[in-house]
Amino acid sequence: MARNGETLLRVENLRLHYRAAAGVVRAVDDVSFEVRRGEAVVVLGESGCGKTSLSRALLRVLPRNVAEYSGKVLLDGSDVMQLGEEQFRREVRWVRVSMVMQTAMNALNPVVRVGEQVAEPLRVHRNLPKARAMQRAAEAFELVGISPDFLQRYPFELSGGMRQRAVLAMALVTEPDLLILDEPTSALDVLTQASIMNQLKRVKRETGTSFLLITHDIATSSEIADRVALMYAGQLVEFCDASRFFGDPAHPYAKLLMASVPRLRQVVRPEHIPGQPPSLLALPSGCRFAERCPSRFERCSQDPPMFDLPDRHQARCWLHEKGGGR
Amino acid sequence: MNAPLVSVRELDTWFELRRFGFMRVGFVRAVDGVSFELKRGESVAFVGESGCGKSSLARTLLGLHRPTRGEIVFDGVPLHELDAKALKAFRARVGYVQQDPYGALPPFMDVRRILAEPLIVHGVSDRAEREKRIRAVLEEVRLTPADDFLGKFPHQLSGGQQQRVVIARALILQPAMIVADEPVSMLDASVRVEILNLLRRIQSQRELTLAFITHDLSTVRYFAERIFVMYAGKIVEQAQVDALLESPQHPYTQALLAAIPDPDAENAAHMQEVPGGEAPSLLNPPPGCRFHPRCPKAIAGLCEKEIPPVFEPRAGHYSACWLHK
Numbered sequence: 001m002a003r004n005g006e007t008l009l010r011v012e013n014l015r016l017h018y019r020a021a022a023g024v025v026r027a028v029d030d031v032s033f034e035v036r037r038g039e040a041v042v043v044l045g046e047s048g049c050g051k052t053s054l055s056r057a058l059l060r061v062l063p064r065n066v067a068e069y070s071g072k073v074l075l076d077g078s079d080v081m082q083l084g085e086e087q088f089r090r091e092v093r094w095v096r097v098s099m100v101m102q103t104a105m106n107a108l109n110p111v112v113r114v115g116e117q118v119a120e121p122l123r124v125h126r127n128l129p130k131a132r133a134m135q136r137a138a139e140a141f142e143l144v145g146i147s148p149d150f151l152q153r154y155p156f157e158l159s160g161g162m163r164q165r166a167v168l169a170m171a172l173v174t175e176p177d178l179l180i181l182d183e184p185t186s187a188l189d190v191l192t193q194a195s196i197m198n199q200l201k202r203v204k205r206e207t208g209t210s211f212l213l214i215t216h217d218i219a220t221s222s223e224i225a226d227r228v229a230l231m232y233a234g235q236l237v238e239f240c241d242a243s244r245f246f247g248d249p250a251h252p253y254a255k256l257l258m259a260s261v262p263r264l265r266q267v268v269r270p271e272h273i274p275g276q277p278p279s280l281l282a283l284p285s286g287c288r289f290a291e292r293c294p295s296r297f298e299r300c301s302q303d304p305p306m307f308d309l310p311d312r313h314q315a316r317c318w319l320h321e322k323g324g325g326r
Numbered sequence: 327m328n329a330p331l332v333s334v335r336e337l338d339t340w341f342e343l344r345r346f347g348f349m350r351v352g353f354v355r356a357v358d359g360v361s362f363e364l365k366r367g368e369s370v371a372f373v374g375e376s377g378c379g380k381s382s383l384a385r386t387l388l389g390l391h392r393p394t395r396g397e398i399v400f401d402g403v404p405l406h407e408l409d410a411k412a413l414k415a416f417r418a419r420v421g422y423v424q425q426d427p428y429g430a431l432p433p434f435m436d437v438r439r440i441l442a443e444p445l446i447v448h449g450v451s452d453r454a455e456r457e458k459r460i461r462a463v464l465e466e467v468r469l470t471p472a473d474d475f476l477g478k479f480p481h482q483l484s485g486g487q488q489q490r491v492v493i494a495r496a497l498i499l500q501p502a503m504i505v506a507d508e509p510v511s512m513l514d515a516s517v518r519v520e521i522l523n524l525l526r527r528i529q530s531q532r533e534l535t536l537a538f539i540t541h542d543l544s545t546v547r548y549f550a551e552r553i554f555v556m557y558a559g560k561i562v563e564q565a566q567v568d569a570l571l572e573s574p575q576h577p578y579t580q581a582l583l584a585a586i587p588d589p590d591a592e593n594a595a596h597m598q599e600v601p602g603g604e605a606p607s608l609l610n611p612p613p614g615c616r617f618h619p620r621c622p623k624a625i626a627g628l629c630e631k632e633i634p635p636v637f638e639p640r641a642g643h644y645s646a647c648w649l650h651k
Contacts, residue, residue: 040594046514047485159604160376189375190541194585195600202597216514219544222589223598243591260516262544263588264571269548272520276484 004038007077008177008210009058009097014071016050016057024067025280027053029234031071032306035178040204040211042221042242044257045231048277051214052102054231055182058212059099060088075177094121098171099180103187105163108155114163115141115151118170125174140169143206145199161192165199172203182214197223218261222246230254233277233288236306240313250315253289287318295319329402330363331502331535332387337361337396339379339386343609354608356382358559359396364503367533369526371546371567373582374556377605380539383556384507387537388422389413401502418448421496423506423525427488431480437464437491438476444499463494466528486517493525503535511542522549544586547571555579558606558616565643575645578617615648623649 016028027050035041045051056062058073072079080092098121101107108117118140119133128136138148144165155163164184171179184200185193201224204211215221221228228245230238230253238251249255253273262270275292278284284291290300299318307320339357344350356379364370374380385391387398389405398405400416408416424430431440441460450456464472467490480488489509496504506525510518526549529536538550546553546567553570555563555578563576574580581601587593601620606612612619618629628648637650 046516161604189605190543190582190585191375191600192604194587194598198597198600201594218515219587219589222591222593223587224594225591226594241591242594246589246591257516258589260519261589262519262542262548264544264547264583264586265588267547270519270545272518272523273516276486 004036004208006037007034008037008039008075009035009212010072010074010077011058012072012074014054014057014073015068016053016062016066017068018053018063019065019067020281023281026050026234026283027280028057029283031231031234031236033229033236033239035210035212037177037210038204038208039226040213040224041227041229042225043212043214043229043231044216044218044221045214046216046277048280049231050234050280051216051231052182055099055101055180055212055214058180059093059097060085061099090125094171094176095125095174096176097178097180098174098176100167100171100182100184102182104167105160105187108163108166110155112154113151114153114155114158114166118151118166118173121170121174136173137169140173141166143172143203144169145195145202161188161196164188164192164196168196168199168203172207172209175207176209178210178212180212180214183216184213185220186215186217193220194223200224218257230257233283234280235288235316236314237289237316238314239306240309240315241311244311244313250309250313250320251289251317252293252295252319254315256292256294287316331366331401332364333399334363334387335361335397335399337383337386337398338394339382339391340394341382352609353394355379355559355611356608357386358608358611360559360561361396362554362561362564364535364537366502366535367530368552369529369536369538369550370552370554371538371540371550372554372556373540373543373546375541375582375605377608378556379559379608380556381507384505384537384539388420388505389416414448418444418499419502421499421501421504423489423492423496423504423509425508426512427485427492428480428512430492431488433480436477436479437469437483440480440491441495441498444495448499459498463498466497467491467494467524469494484517485513486521489513489521490524493521493528497528497532501534503537504529505537505539507539508541509538510545511540518545519548525549543571543583544588555582558611559608560616560646562617562647563643563645565640569640569643573640573643575639575643575650576617576647577621577623577649579645581620581622615646625649 012032014031018025043051073081115137119137122128122133122136141148146165185196225242228242229236232253238254256273259271286301287304290296304316304318306314306316337360340353340355343354372380442456445456461472469475469490510521550567553567554561557578563579574583584599603620614630614632615634618624625648634646634648636644636646638644639650
């Protein structure tokens with residue numbers, strides 16, 4: 001049995017570019033990070049930064065207009081990018097890595113009982129007989145805080161929060177090592193959101209599943225994050241412990257982003273970030289944030305690499321080059 | 327000047343629900359017995375979760391839904407007494423900022439045409455006059471230089487810019503009131519603040535009455551003076567912003583505030599307190615206080631039977647809860 005803290009997923013130089021009429025969209029552009037066992041890594045970013053493409057690249061759920069798809073995705077050290085599609089489907093997708101896609105709760109089949117849908121991954125991937133699969137589905141329901149009575153209901157009989165839990169149960173039912181969640185609570189109400197986050201914490205504690213949570217909601221992400229990876233214009237710009245990120249991030253974009261979050265318990269006026277992110281179709285040379293950055297200097301016309309800072313902290317900013325800046 | 331701009335009394339907006347188009351099932355009581363007043367030049371927020379009736383209330387205020395019962399008095403004139411012509415004049419005095427800017431803008435019209443439309447409808451026939459007003463309002467929402475935007479179509483604008491166009495359209499007829507239904511919920515965090523600041527600035531410069539509909543209590547402090555908290559079709563609490571955020575009186579407001587995190591790594595270490603259950607169906611709301619099935623402080627024998635009246639536990643702070651009896 002693998003122990004908590006070992007590296008489960010290592011992503012190296014992952015790229016996912018799309019072909020569009022106007023050129024190549026560099027949605028995921030040389031992204032590297034890792035997730036340890038039992039850990040929750042949050043990928044934060046604003047809309048259009050490539051965070052959903054990143055989740056699709058990891059599970060290989062790709063559209064047809066892919067221009068480039070490359071890099072390494074190591075699960076327990078072996079590169080699943082090398083697997084053929086059939087083998088990937090049989091051994092990885094929904095077996096070792098599950099995913100709750102954005103608005104997945106609206107993708108439930110309306111004419112099939114929820115229980116059967118939740119049990120389906122077991123029937124397909126583990127060849128379990130129906131009765132056994134339904135029993136496991138009931139357990140998964142309990143894990144996410146729904147009464148097993150709901151197994152017999154149809155999706156329209158459930159509220160949004162219940163459906164979101166059912167989708168979560170479907171992703172957990174195969175006991176994956178890694179669960180990718182794309183905006184799991186953004187369509188839900190405040191109280192429902194809080195209760196789903198509670199449930200995720202409980203699942204994390206009880207099952208030791210690793211989480212990769214993809215979201216734009218900074219405050220809610222702090223409910224579960226062990227580490228935070230911040231994306232901007234297709235790249236990771238900062239990767240560090242949650243306490244560091246929410247307290248004292250290193251990248252100028254991260255600092256500005258944190259200052260833009262309205263806070264309920266502090267009377268600090270949130271500040272907006274002037275300008276807009278660059279188009280992924282026409283990325284500037286040099287640092288992609290430079291145009292909006294208050295700390296810009298000459299060096300920023302060159303592409304910054306990820307610099308290593310103390311305490312497993314990385315930031316893509318020339319200010320953190322050794323011997324330069326601070 | 328001291329007379330309220332809007333006064334709403336015992337307002338019900340119910341929607342009849344029928345099965346197969348004719349079998350009567352009952353009424354969805356989206357807005358149920360709501361009363362309040364809005365002063366001139368005041369900025370207020372209606373806060374609640376989805377399905378609490380806040381959008382129905384907004385649309386009733388705009389004259390888009392007909393109240394089932396009760397009345398809305400706008401600037402001394404009851405809305406239900408207006409004929410079609412007077413209703414059109416009323417609509418020029420109330421601007422509407424929709425939630426989804428992209429959905430609210432016609433995709434085949436450029437910005438100039440979008441902003442000219444309300445002027446044409448309301449009889450500004452002089453082309454030069456229209457152009458002047460369009461340019462002035464673009465200036466006001468900071469889409470400058472105007473020439474860069476006049477010929478653009480909605481899809482050529484960013485989300486924030488689209489929302490500015492929606493705001494410009496709401497302002498162009500010089501309304502006395504703006505109703506903004508979740509004006510920033512579709513936008514990114516860094517853009518949200520910008521749009522909220524813009525609305526707030528315009529509101530104070532023009533001395534507009536601004537009614538925000540929102541589910542996001544964390545931003546309310548920065549753009550509203552008073553808050554109304556809605557639950558299941560009713561207003562459960564009403565107070566000045568700081569009073570409400572610092573000492574919420576109604577158990578629902580307390581739960582709502584407790585469930586909103588500030589970004590802090592400490593949050594991951596413990597569970598949040600969340601009341602169980604879900605908001606009730608508005609078709610068949612629970613008797614008594616509508617929050618009682620979820621309320622941690624419910625008083626047995628009272629809350630499930632009697633509808634709580636509005637109490638004033640502190641000066642100017644109203645709460646519809648039996649705990650204040």
